[in-house]
Structure formats: C-alpha cells, structure tokens
Amino acid sequence: MHELGVAILAAGQGTRMRSELNKVLHPVLGKPMILWSVGFAQQLGAGAVTLVIGNGAEAVQETVGDGVQYTLQAERLGTGHAALQAKCSLEGRTRTVLVLYGDMPTLRLETLQALVALHTARRPAVTLLSVLSDDSMGFGRVVRDAQGRACAIVEEAVATPEIMALQELNCGVYCFDAEWLWRRLPEVPQTMPKGEYYLTDTVGLAVADGLGVEVLRISDVSEVQGINTRVHLAEAERILRRRINEQHMLNGVTLADPDTAYIEPDVLIGPDTVIQPNTSLQGQTRIGAHAVIGPNSVVRDSILGDHCRVTGSCVEGATMEDHAEIGPFGHLRAGAHLAQGVHLGNYGEVKASYIGPGTKMGHLSYVGNARVGAHVNIGAGTVTCNYDGQAKHETVIGDGAFIGSGAMLVAPVNIGANARIGAGAVVTHDVPAGGLVYGVPARDHSSSDKEQPREG
Ligand code: UD1
Ligand code: CA
Numbered sequence: 513m514h515e516l517g518v519a520i521l522a523a524g525q526g527t528r529m530r531s532e533l534n535k536v537l538h539p540v541l542g543k544p545m546i547l548w549s550v551g552f553a554q555q556l557g558a559g560a561v562t563l564v565i566g567n568g569a570e571a572v573q574e575t576v577g578d579g580v581q582y583t584l585q586a587e588r589l590g591t592g593h594a595a596l597q598a599k600c601s602l603e604g605r606t607r608t609v610l611v612l613y614g615d616m617p618t619l620r621l622e623t624l625q626a627l628v629a630l631h632t633a634r635r636p637a638v639t640l641l642s643v644l645s646d647d648s649m650g651f652g653r654v655v656r657d658a659q660g661r662a663c664a665i666v667e668e669a670v671a672t673p674e675i676m677a678l679q680e681l682n683c684g685v686y687c688f689d690a691e692w693l694w695r696r697l698p699e700v701p702q703t704m705p706k707g708e709y710y711l712t713d714t715v716g717l718a719v720a721d722g723l724g725v726e727v728l729r730i731s732d733v734s735e736v737q738g739i740n741t742r743v744h745l746a747e748a749e750r751i752l753r754r755r756i757n758e759q760h761m762l763n764g765v766t767l768a769d770p771d772t773a774y775i776e777p778d779v780l781i782g783p784d785t786v787i788q789p790n791t792s793l794q795g796q797t798r799i800g801a802h803a804v805i806g807p808n809s810v811v812r813d814s815i816l817g818d819h820c821r822v823t824g825s826c827v828e829g830a831t832m833e834d835h836a837e838i839g840p841f842g843h844l845r846a847g848a849h850l851a852q853g854v855h856l857g858n859y860g861e862v863k864a865s866y867i868g869p870g871t872k873m874g875h876l877s878y879v880g881n882a883r884v885g886a887h888v889n890i891g892a893g894t895v896t897c898n899y900d901g902q903a904k905h906e907t908v909i910g911d912g913a914f915i916g917s918g919a920m921l922v923a924p925v926n927i928g929a930n931a932r933i934g935a936g937a938v939v940t941h942d943v944p945a946g947g948l949v950y951g952v953p954a955r956d957h958s959s960s961d962k963e964q965p966r967e968g
Contacts, residue, residue: 514559516628517606517690519598520549522614523566523585528741534571536614538745541752542776542794544575545739548617553610554579555621556628560605562598563614590708591684592700595693603694608632611686611711615739618751619685623735627728631687636724637696638715640665641685645733651681652712654727662725665712670703680729682712683736692723752777760787768806782818800834809839817852830862833869851886865896868911880904885911885929893918910945 526535536546553561561580581601585594631639642654655664665682666675700713734751757770764783767773774792781799788806800818808824816832823839829846836850847864854867857874865879868886875892881904894915896907907921910929918936926942934950947958
C-alpha cells in the first residue's frame with residue numbers, strides 16, 4: 513500500500529471565468545492551472561492520484577494525460593460528494609488521502625509537505641489547513657472547542673454572527689486517514705438548502721467518533737486563494753511571478769523592474785545576468801551568466817550561453833552560444849543556432865539554420881534552412897530564397913564568404929568559402945570557393961578584373 517494518495521477536486525463548472533475553456537485549463541504562468549495541482553501531488557511522491565472532473569471535461573484528460581486516474585462527478589453535489597467519487601480508484605491503495613482543489617496554484621509545496629508531515633506524525637482522522645485572515649473571502653470558519661481543539665467547520669451560509677466573526681478560515685486542503693475517510697465519507701449528510709454534501713462535515717464526524725483533528729495553521733492568505741474569475745487568475749499570476757522573481761534575484765540575477773519581468777517556473781538564469789523591463793522568459797528556457805536580456809524581449813524554449821544580448825527581440829526554440837547577440841527587432845525561430853559571437857542586428861530573422869562563429873548579419877536579412885560558416889558577412893537585405901512553393905531547400909555558405917547587400921540566394925545553392933557575391937545578385941547556381949559572382953542572374957566573374965566587374 514502506498515503512503516499517500518491525492519484526490520484533486522476539479523468538477524466545478526468555472527462559469528465565472530466566462531470562457532469556452534475549462535477553468536482549470538487556463539494557463540497560470542504558462543502552465544495549465546490543473547497541472548500545478550498535479551505537480552504538487554507528484555512532488556509529494558503520491559503513489560496514486562485521482563482527478564475528479566465534471567461533464568465535458570475531456571479536454572482536461574487530454575491535457576493531464578495518463579499519469580493520473582480520472583473519475584466523473586456527473587452532478588455537482590458538493591465537495592463531499594466530489595471527494596467520494598475518488599473512493600473507487602483510491603480505496604485500499606493508500607494509507608493517507610490528501611484532498612486538493614484544481615484551482616489553487618499558489619499553494620507552496622513546502623506547506624503541503626508540512627501538512628502531510630503533521631498528519632503522518634500524529635495520525636489523526638483529519639489534518640486540515642487553516643489560515644488566519646481578517647478578510648473571510650467567503651471561506652468556512654474553523655470552530656475550536658474550549659480546549660482550543662478544532663471541532664467543526666461551518667460554512668458562511670449557515671453561520672451565526674459569532675461564527676462569522678471567527679478569523680481562522682478553512683483552506684479546503686486536508687489529509688485524511690484513508691480507511692476512516694472511505695468508511696465515513698458516504699455518511700456525510702446532505703445539507704439544505706442547496707442539497708450539497710460538504711466535505712467539511714468530516715471534521716464534525718471525526719470529533720463524534722472521538723478521533724483526533726489536527727490543524728496546520730498558516731498566515732499567508734496568498735497561498736490559498738482559489739481562482740474563480742479572470743481577476744483571480746491575474747492575481748495568482750502576480751503572486752507566483754513575484755515569488756519566482758525574488759528567487760532569481762536571490763540567485764544573483766538583476767531584474768531591472770521585477771514588476772515587468774515575466775519569468776515562467778522552469779526557466780533557469782545564470783548569475784550576473786540582467787533582465788531588462790518588459791521581458792518574458794518562457795517554457796524550457798536556459799540563460800547563462802552575464803547576459804543582458806531585454807528590454808521588450810520574449811525568449812521561449814531557448815538556450816542562451818554566457819554574455820549573450822537580446823535587445824527588443826523574439827527568440828523562440830533557438831540556441832545562442834556565448835557572446836551571441838540579436839536586436840533590436842530580431843527574430844530567431846525554431847532551430848536557429850547562433851554560434852559564439854554571432855552578431856544579428858536589426859530586422860533579421862533566422863529559422864532552422866546554423867550560423868557559424870563570428871558571422872555578422874547586421875540588417876534586414878532572412879536566413880532559413882541554411883548552414884553558414886564562420887566569419888561570414890551577410891550584407892543588408894540578404895535573403896535565402898528557401899521555398900519554391902512546394903518544398904524547402906538548403907543554402908550552404910562557406911567560411912569567410914562575403915554576401916553583398918540585397919543578394920537573393922535561390923536554394924538549393926552552395927556558396928564556397930571566401931566567395932564574394934555582388935550587391936543585388938540573384939544567385940541561382942553554386943559558387944566555388946573564392947569565386948566572385950554578381951548580376952541577375954548572377955554569373956561567374958572569378959577570372960575577370962576584380963576591381964572593375966563587367967558583363968560576362
Ligand atoms: C469550500 C469549503 C470551505 C472552504 C473553501 C476554500 C466546503 C463545503 N466548503 O468552499 O469551507 O473555505 O472551499 O476554498 O467544502 N468541486 C467539485 N464538485 C462539487 C463541488 C466542488 O469538484 O460538487 C470542486 C470545485 O471545482 C472547486 C473545489 O471543489 O475546485 C471547491 O469548491 P467550491 O465550490 O469553490 O467550494 P466552496 O463551497 O467555496
Ligand atoms: Ca470557493
């Protein structure tokens with residue numbers, strides 16, 4: 513039997529999002545909300561995870577995949593009823609059951625670890641998470657007896673003024689003794705007027721059974737705000753972003769304006785790198801030390817070495833080796849690879865191409881499906897014409913080549929090392945190493961007077 517099983521309640525309709533997308537699929541810092549909860553379960557080492565989903569939630573299964581089990585709550589009859597749906601898949605498989613919601617991405621893993629640790633140390637029937645707050649947020653109140661032991665959770669709908677005044681709130685996160693939960697949960701009564709089954713009533717049941725109820729009380733309400741609206745969504749993003757940004761700053765990264773640095777959770781950044789304002793670092797991005805990224809840049813799923821510079825540019829699915837630079841207004845697309853010290857100036861685009869060390873491409877150029885050597889000069893407005901309307905073709909440029917401004921390199925085409933291409937040439941045939949071509953279409957002038965090219 514596993515120690516820990518997790519039931520994630522996510523059958524709510526999420527109507528207040530006013531969205532065609534299921535609430536728990538809305539991304540929070542680039543990651544669908546539900547994957548934050550699933551991630552917590554995995555990081556806690558859960559041996560079994562069950563997602564309670566509602567009608568029409570196939571998209572949730574598609575997003576989360578096969579790593580968890582699913583159970584359908586066909587009718588939304590309350591949190592107690594939702595948790596009960598997980599009984600079939602979890603009963604007899606785990607000693608403890610952690611119940612989480614699918615809409616609380618700002619929880620800290622450390623908090624959940626502490627909750628599980630408290631539960632496994634004391635082995636009560638229930639260990640619940642509470643928070644002290646003078647803003648009730650509509651949460652249920654934790655009621656304690658004369659000895660200060662938690663004895664009930666009371667929802668606002670049925671609370672007396674005395675209970676309404678209590679400031680210890682139920683967060684909706686619990687550890688249960690599994691054997692006890694699956695035996696007693698079916699006996700939770702239906703609550704009027706809405707006819708719901710409240711998971712919170714398990715606390716009263718445990719007390720009635722003479723069993724213990726433990727509470728882990730936290731003070732940071734930012735951890736436990738569920739997301740019901742897009743206002744909450746933005747707030748959750750802000751909370752998570754601030755935590756991530758603080759960690760990077762403590763690791764030695766300078767954020768010129770932490771409020772406009774949008775750094776997703778999986779991004780790694782080396783020390784003494786500076787992130788300038790209004791910059792998004794997304795997905796599986798890794799940036800070395802002493803780099804300067806931004807302002808006004810997006811780097812997604814890319815690997816950047818040390819001392820790189822990205823100024824006002826978009827870098828997606830690309831690699832930049834040490835001392836490579838791009839921008840302003842540059843665009844690296846999937847498979848772009850800039851070797852050491854490559855300089856890409858303004859209005860350059862590179863896709864599915866390797867650009868060798870020290871090569872310069874200063875202005876207004878497009879390089880796609882190309883292999884470019886070292887120390888090549890790519891003049892302003894050069895284009896690799898890689899697409900013939902049906903298929904993509906490759907351009908190869910050897911080391912030290914000089915491509916004049918406005919050259920059109922019609923792929924497939926091979927430009928030899930140290931070859932020279934005249935300005936405005938339309939190159940439709942291979943050029944040998946050291947060759948000289950120009951004109952439309954470009955012709956070989958290698959043997960002619962290099963200072964005074966004439967028609968060939
Ligand atoms: C619940 C708690 C309340 C606590 C609050 C914290 C109960 C009765 N009350 O309140 O004490 O302070 O959470 O946020 O448990 N869900 C289902 N199926 C259902 C009902 C809910 O899957 O039939 C899921 C929702 O998708 C949601 C979560 O359970 O993720 C919580 O539901 P919600 O209606 O927000 O709980 P509250 O009644 O607000
Ligand atoms: Ca709620």
